[in-house]
Amino acid sequence: MPELPEVEVVRAGLAPAVDGARVLGAEVRDPRALKRHVPLGLDGLPGDDGLGGHGVTLTAAAGASRAADFERRVTGLRLAAPQRRGKFLWIPVVPPVPQAPPVERSAAESTPGPASSQALLAHLGMSGQLLLRALDAPDDRHVRIRLWIEHRVHGELRLDFADQRLFGSLALDGLVPAAGGGSVPEQAVHIARDPLDPRFDDAAFVAALRARASGVKKLLLDQGLVSGVGNIYADEALWRARVHPETPGRALGPRTARELLQRLRDVFAQALAEGGTSFDEQYVNVNGQAGYFAHSLNAYGRAGEPCPRCGRAIRRIVIGGRSSHFCPRCQRRR
DSSP: OOOHHHHHHHHHHHHHHHTTOEEEEEEESOGGGGTTOOOBOTTSSBOOOSSOTTOSOOOHHHHHHHHHHHHHHHTTOEEOOOEEETTEEEEEEEOOOOOOOOOOOOGGGOOOOOOOOEEEEEEOTTTEEEEEEOTTOOOOTTEEEEEEEEETTTEEEEEEEEESSOOOEEEEEEEEEOTTSSEEEGGGTTOOOOTTSTTOOHHHHHHHHHTOOSBHHHHHTOTTTSOSOOHHHHHHHHHHHTOOTTOBGGGSOHHHHHHHHHHHHHHHHHHHHTTOOOSSTTOOOTTSOOOOGGGGOSSTTOTTSBOTTTOOBOEEEEETTEEEEEOTTTTOOO
C-alpha cells in the first residue's frame, strides 16, 4: 500500500499540472472507484443513495447514480494546489463563479473568488494511481475514472485514476477546520499529522508513545497517533533506531523515543529522494515511473538475509496480522 513517501511523490508530481487547472469533463468507468463519494441528496445536502456508506458492492442503478453525481459536480471546477496528510491526498476545488453582467472595476476594487470549501479527495488504497497523460496517450490498465483538465501553462491533459484492486477511491468531500490550523477533508479529520508536517508536535508524540502498553510497531501503524507510516517504513525506522518491534511503548526511554522519531524522518527523506518504494507495477508516480527505494531497504522483506549492520539473519514475525522484519541481534527486545 502506498505510504507517506509514495503519496507525497504523487502530490508533488500533480502540483504543477493541476494547480489553477479547470476540469473540462469527467468520465466514471467503474463506479466502485467512488465508494467514498457521497452524492448530494435532493435537498442539496449529502444524502443516502442506498449504497451502504463506503461499501464496495453497488447495484447497477446506484452505481450509475453515484457516477452521474460525481461527473456533474466535478465538471467546471477549478483546482488548487494538492495537499496531503499521511496517506490521504486531496485537491481543494473552487466552484465556478456565476457569470454576471460586466461592471467597470479598478484593480483595487477586484474581489477574490469564492473560498474553497470542498476538495477532490483521493485515497490510493493498495494499488491506486493518479496519472497525468496527454490527450492522445494510449490507455493505461485499470483506468476507473478519467478527468480532462485545462491548465493555463500546460494546456489540456488527462488525469486518470487507475486502480487494479479497487481499494482506492476518488470523492468530492467537504473541507473542515483542522486542529492546530489549516483544513482537511471530513473523511480525514480523524487522521493525525505526519512527521513531515511543520505543525507536527514532537513532544506530544513522544509522550503519547511512551504512555501506551502496546508494541511500538503497532503504535507506529496507528494513524490516529501518527499518520503516513505503514509496514515498510515502520520496519525500516525500527531497524535504524535498534528497537524491537514488540517493545511496549511505555518501555521506551525519552531519548530512544526521540531517536525513533528522527529515524522515521530520515527514512521518509531518503525514500522521497528515491521516488518511493515499488515492488511491482501497483505503485508508480504521475508519469508511470517506479520508485527505487526498495534497493535501499535494510529490514523489510529481507527475511533470512544478513543484517547489513551485523550480519545476523533478518527475522520475520507476524504482529497484528502483518509481517514484521527485524534483526534479532541489533534489535533485542528489552
